Amino acid sequence: MNKVVQGGGEQMKKYILASFLVLAFILSGCSDPVQDDLMDYINEKTPKLAEKELAAVGKYENVTGANYTNDETLYFALKDEIIPEYNDFINELEAVEIETDDLRKIHEDYIEAANIQSSAFLMIVTAIENQDSSLINEANEKLNTARKMIRDYQTDIDKLAKEHDVELEKTK
Numbered sequence: 001m002n003k004v005v006q007g008g009g010e011q012m013k014k015y016i017l018a019s020f021l022v023l024a025f026i027l028s029g030c031s032d033p034v035q036d037d038l039m040d041y042i043n044e045k046t047p048k049l050a051e052k053e054l055a056a057v058g059k060y061e062n063v064t065g066a067n068y069t070n071d072e073t074l075y076f077a078l079k080d081e082i083i084p085e086y087n088d089f090i091n092e093l094e095a096v097e098i099e100t101d102d103l104r105k106i107h108e109d110y111i112e113a114a115n116i117q118s119s120a121f122l123m124i125v126t127a128i129e130n131q132d133s134s135l136i137n138e139a140n141e142k143l144n145t146a147r148k149m150i151r152d153y154q155t156d157i158d159k160l161a162k163e164h165d166v167e168l169e170k171t172k
Contacts, residue, residue, distance in 0.1 A: 035164040037100040045096050056085040075128045090114050106156045113149035
């Protein structure tokens, strides 16, 4: 009788182990790839990119609007700092690998917005070189379009997060 109990015990261990593996497989099959991709994107891939973008845009804001002093200051800030830094940001943004189609579509919209903003910066340089105020107006329109697209990107990220039970913490 001892042999039957021991044999049954071994069978039970195999059954429990097999059940655990099946359960683990089922649970992993229930995971949400968009949720995983979004969490990786938000926590790992975009924080450093956001810092780079904010630094370049901050430099632009330091020489425009209420901070504008003259064309020469704006021109050299764009050529020497803002455009190179923003182009580095775009290169890194384009290098981000996205696993899921839902997030990839939103990320591609962000890349498009960044490229429009970069194009506007280049257009401002050309406008200053040629003293062409109509190009400045066109560049400002591009900047407005890019800002709207970036707001849409942020809204789309928020929406995707809600759809996939990802809680986003708002930063200042």
